[in-house]
Structure formats: C-alpha cells, structure tokens
Amino acid sequence: MSTKPAVTGFYEMPPTRDPRGLTPLRITADVANRAIADAGLEKGQIDGLLTGQTMGDGFTMLWPTVVVDYLGLDVRYMNTVENGGGSSTGMLWRACAAIEAGMCDHVLCVVGDVWDSKTLSFNPPPFPKVAREFDEPYGLVGATPGYAMLTRRHMHEFGTKPEQLAKIAVDQRKNAMANPTALYGNKAIEIEDVLNSRVICDPVHLLEVVSPCTGGGAFVVSRGDYAERGPNPPVRLLGAAEAGGNRSIIYATHAPKYTTSMVKRAADELFKKTGLSRSDMDFAQIYDCYTVVVLMTIEDAGFCVKGQSGAFAEDHDLTFAGDFPLNTHGGQLSFGQPGLGGGMTQVMEAIRQLMGRGEARQVKNATKGYVANGGIVGQHCGLILAN
Amino acid sequence: MVDFSKPLPNPTPDSQPYWDSLKAHRMSLQKCTACSSFIHYPRSRCPECGADAFEWVPVSGRGTVYTYTIARMPTHPAFGKDAPYTIAIVELEEGVRVTSNVIDCAPEAVKVGMPVEVVYEDVNDEITLAKFKPAA
Numbered sequence: 001m002s003t004k005p006a007v008t009g010f011y012e013m014p015p016t017r018d019p020r021g022l023t024p025l026r027i028t029a030d031v032a033n034r035a036i037a038d039a040g041l042e043k044g045q046i047d048g049l050l051t052g053q054t055m056g057d058g059f060t061m062l063w064p065t066v067v068v069d070y071l072g073l074d075v076r077y078m079n080t081v082e083n084g085g086g087s088s089t090g091m092l093w094r095a096c097a098a099i100e101a102g103m104c105d106h107v108l109c110v111v112g113d114v115w116d117s118k119t120l121s122f123n124p125p126p127f128p129k130v131a132r133e134f135d136e137p138y139g140l141v142g143a144t145p146g147y148a149m150l151t152r153r154h155m156h157e158f159g160t161k162p163e164q165l166a167k168i169a170v171d172q173r174k175n176a177m178a179n180p181t182a183l184y185g186n187k188a189i190e191i192e193d194v195l196n197s198r199v200i201c202d203p204v205h206l207l208e209v210v211s212p213c214t215g216g217g218a219f220v221v222s223r224g225d226y227a228e229r230g231p232n233p234p235v236r237l238l239g240a241a242e243a244g245g246n247r248s249i250i251y252a253t254h255a256p257k258y259t260t261s262m263v264k265r266a267a268d269e270l271f272k273k274t275g276l277s278r279s280d281m282d283f284a285q286i287y288d289c290y291t292v293v294v295l296m297t298i299e300d301a302g303f304c305v306k307g308q309s310g311a312f313a314e315d316h317d318l319t320f321a322g323d324f325p326l327n328t329h330g331g332q333l334s335f336g337q338p339g340l341g342g343g344m345t346q347v348m349e350a351i352r353q354l355m356g357r358g359e360a361r362q363v364k365n366a367t368k369g370y371v372a373n374g375g376i377v378g379q380h381c382g383l384i385l386a387n
Numbered sequence: 388m389v390d391f392s393k394p395l396p397n398p399t400p401d402s403q404p405y406w407d408s409l410k411a412h413r414m415s416l417q418k419c420t421a422c423s424s425f426i427h428y429p430r431s432r433c434p435e436c437g438a439d440a441f442e443w444v445p446v447s448g449r450g451t452v453y454t455y456t457i458a459r460m461p462t463h464p465a466f467g468k469d470a471p472y473t474i475a476i477v478e479l480e481e482g483v484r485v486t487s488n489v490i491d492c493a494p495e496a497v498k499v500g501m502p503v504e505v506v507y508e509d510v511n512d513e514i515t516l517a518k519f520k521p522a523a
Contacts, residue, residue, distance in 0.1 A: 134428045135486045136394035141463040148456035156499040202457035
C-alpha cells in the first residue's frame with residue numbers, strides 16, 4: 001500500500017466575467033470548504049495551508065495569515081507560493097513535501113482571485129522596480145508585448161507559422177465546448193478566425209491572448225494512509241521539477257537561450273527521475289497565457305524535436321478525444337484565467353481527469369498526466385500525476 | 388479622468404552611472420572587472436561570478452534587433468497616442484540585450500537581425516532614454 005501523500009479532493013469555481021459581490025477571500029472560503037468536503041474531511045482536520053497571491057486584494061502582506069483567519073483554520077504549516085504561473089503546481093509538491101517531512105497531515109491548497117476590468121486593467125499590482133526601470137519606459141508593460149517578442153523570435157529561428165500557433169487556440173476551444181463551465185465554450189473557432197482576430201501586439205492576435213476573469217480552485221493533499229481510504233481515487237504525485245534562472249527581469253530580455261524555456265531543464269529532470277517516457281502521458285495540461293507558451297512547452301518538455309512544435313500541433317488532434325489530449329478544460333485561453341490563479345485551472349483539470357470526473361470530456365483510460373505551470377520565460381514547475 | 392503619464396526610470400545606486408551615461412549621450416555599460424562580463428541591467432554583484440568590482444565602459448551603441456513586436460494596441464494608457472509603435476529587444480555589440488524602441492522607421496520595415504544604432508531621447512532634465520534607429 002502506498003504511503004505517499006496524494007490529492008484527496010478538489011473543487012473549482014466556474015469562472016465568471018462578473019466580479020460583483022466577489023472578493024478573493026469569499027472565493028477562497030467557498031472553494032476551500034467545498035474541496036475539504038470533497039476530500040471527506042472536516043475543516044478542523046486541515047492542518048496545513050498553501051495559498052497563492054491575488055491581484056484582487058492588491059498583492060498584500062501576510063496573505064496566508066489572513067486566509068487562515070478568514071477560514072477559521074488552525075494550522076501547523078502555512079505559506080504563500082508565488083511563482084507567477086508556476087504557483088499552483090508548486091503548491092502541490094510543496095504540500096506533499098510538508099506531509100512527508102512530518103509537518104502536517106492535510107494541506108489545503110487554494111487560490112481565489114477577482115479581476116475587475118474597470119479598475120485592475122489600468123492599475124494592476126506593480127511589477128518589481130527593475131522592470132519599471134528598464135522595461136516599462138519603452139512600453140514593455142504587461143505580458144502581451146513580452147510574449148509577442150518571444151513569438152516573433154520563435155518564428156524567426158524555427159519557421160513557426162501563424163496557422164500553427166492558431167491551432168492551439170482552435171483545438172482548446174473544441175475542448176471548452178465540452179466543458180459547460182468554460183467562459184468561451186459557446187462558439188467554435190477556426191484557424192482563420194484566430195488569424196482574422198484583432199492584432200494586439202504583432203504577431204499575437206486577440207484569440208491567442210488569455211482573458212482574465214474571476215474564479216478560483218482548491219485541492220487537498222493528504223497523508224497516504226488517509227488517501228487510501230478517502231472517498232475519491234487518490235491522485236498521486238509521481239514527480240515534480242521546478243526551474244528558474246534566465247538572467248532577466250520578467251520577459252527574458254537577457255536570457256542567453258531566449259527561445260529555450262525554463263521547461264527544458266525541469267522536464268528532462270522530471271522524466272529522468274520518474275523513469276517515465278513522454279509517451280506514458282495520457283494527457284498534458286499546459287499553462288497557456290499565450291499560444292507560443294504551449295508550443296514551446298511541448299517542445300521543451302520533449303514531446304517533439306526542439307523547434308518542431310508548430311508541425312506537432314498541426315499533425316496531432318489536441319482535443320480530449322485526440323491523440324495528444326491538451327488542456328482538456330479548454331485551457332486558460334477558452335476556460336478563462338482567474339487572476340493569478342490561471343495555473344490552478346490546469347491542476348484542477350489534471351486532478352479531475354485522474355479521478356475520472358471529466359464528464360463529457362473525460363480522456364479514456366487516463367492513468368498518468370503531465371501538468372506544466374508557469375509563463376516559462378522566468379519560472380516553471382512541472383508535475384507528473386497518476387491515479 | 389486619470390492622468391496617465393509614461394513610466395519613467397527611477398535610478399538606483401547600481402544603475403545611476405548607466406542613466407548618467409545616457410544623459411551625456413555616451414552610452415556606457417557595466418562590466419565586471421573580475422570575469423570581464425558585460426552586465427545589463429546594472430547590479431551590485433556580477434550575476435556571472437558574484438564579484439562586486441565594476442568599471443563603466445563606453446560602448447558604440449550599435450547592435451541588431453534581436454526580436455520585436457508592433458504594438459497595435461497601446462500597452463499602457465500613456466502610450467495611447469503612439470500606437471502603432473515598435474518595442475524591441477536590441478542585442479548590443481557587447482552581447483548584452485536591452486529593451487527599447489525602434490524609431491525613425493516604419494514598424495513594418497523592422498526585421499529581426501536589422502542593424503541599429505542608439506538614439507538618445509531626452510525626456511526631461513533628469514532622464515534620457517536609449518532608443519534605436521536603423522544604422523546608417
């Protein structure tokens with residue numbers, strides 16, 4: 001019998017464009033209590049907390065303290081995991097590590113965030129001062145121009161085509177149409193629709209840009225002995241690998257290997273230490289703030305030859321029923337990006353698939369999955385999960 | 388109506404010599420005297436070897452466009468009237484890369500690998516930005 005910690009329950013709020021009446025704490029409390037119940041636990045049994053930062057509360061100090069207080073928890077372990085898009089996969093392995101270190105028995109991992117386009121679009125929490133000093137005076141503000149420059153260079157070095165980038169958005173939309181909670185699941189899109197959508201920062205089109213929204217998710221990681229008798233099939237962590245370090249501020253301006261992402265080093269380590277092959281993965285849930293991030297993650301994680309991810313996207317059916325099921329919830333591009341909890345959507349979907357709760361979009365016989373979180377130019381955390 | 392002004396650098400003790408060099412229209416870069424690495428952005432310790440001794444070396448201001456984007460939509464409200472404009476990463480001859488803009492050039496004419504040279508844009512009495520134009 002496995003004694004390794006495992007995910008025992010989860011809950012994800014359907015994302016919404018309407019932030020009225022919602023705060024990060026309200027969402028956090030709601031998804032947390034539902035995830036605890038899903039794991040078959042009482043709130044008093046939760047003795048660890050990992051949480052993410054929020055834009056909706058303004059990136060404030062002492063956030064874990066506030067969350068623990070708001071929820072009425074008494075914990076033996078708590079922290080914020082703030083690695084940008086790499087935060088939620090980062091929570092999962094940190095929860096397992098804390099349990100294995102004997103710090104606690106049941107760790108609640110939770111993110112809830114509110115995006116109010118009327119205020120936050122023009123007044124987001126500030127980036128570090130070095131970014132404001134060296135990037136922002138030239139208009140490199142926010143993520144889109146940074147990823148547009150990465151897209152351009154990838155096209156230049158590898159011949160990646162706009163149609164190949166667009167295929168990511170198209171197939172993920174097909175997945176969203178099988179997910180009733182996805183924000184953009186109502187209307188199919190074709191490659192021409194992506195390429196005809198408004199250019200935001202050339203060569204990136206509107207339908208290749210993630211759409212911020214309000215939402216959140218939570219999961220519980222429990223000691224292995226409890227996981228074996230809990231109400232859900234335990235979802236086990238087979239391995240995790242994290243990477244940072246690009247000699248840059250945020251958008252890898254100075255990275256020696258600009259078009260090889262943080263994923264490369266972490267994924268090589270991840271597959272080596274788990275002894276698993278890329279072909280063992282039944283699905284991949286890959287952080288997708290922009291289409292180029294998905295392509296680069298596919299190639300840097302070793303699912304194809306470096307530089308060939310464009311052709312890979314063209315040659316494979318990336319839907320939940322296809323030969324490379326990718327972002328089966330629709331990805332953040334079509335599901336929505338709940339503030340700083342975007343990566344949580346990929347973790348939620350991986351857990352859901354491995355618990356067999358994927359409903360209309362269930363990947364048949366899914367036993368192992370790859371989860372990649374992070375905007376890849378500055379930080380990344382990848383996991384292999386199994387049931 | 389909120390008044391949006393463009394973000395401006397707020398120099399630190401580490402970076403002041405860089406901004407001073409731009410103000411003098413004579414770009415200098417930080418160089419580690421221990422391992423000879425050029426460093427940008429400027430820091431208190433060399434990110435390559437950890438040393439804390441530097442010199443400031445005047446450079447040509449020539450380089451090539453490493454990559455770029457044409458902002459069709461303003462990336463910040465203060466840049467609203469500028470769109471479309473070109474944001475670029477320029478690789479200087481010394482090997483370091485800087486975030487900047489390519490100016491004096493139609494956005495559609497910018498290419499990866501295009502030779503460029505620095506243009507000093509005096510924003511106010513304190514701050515000069517290093518922008519780039521196609522090399523003569």
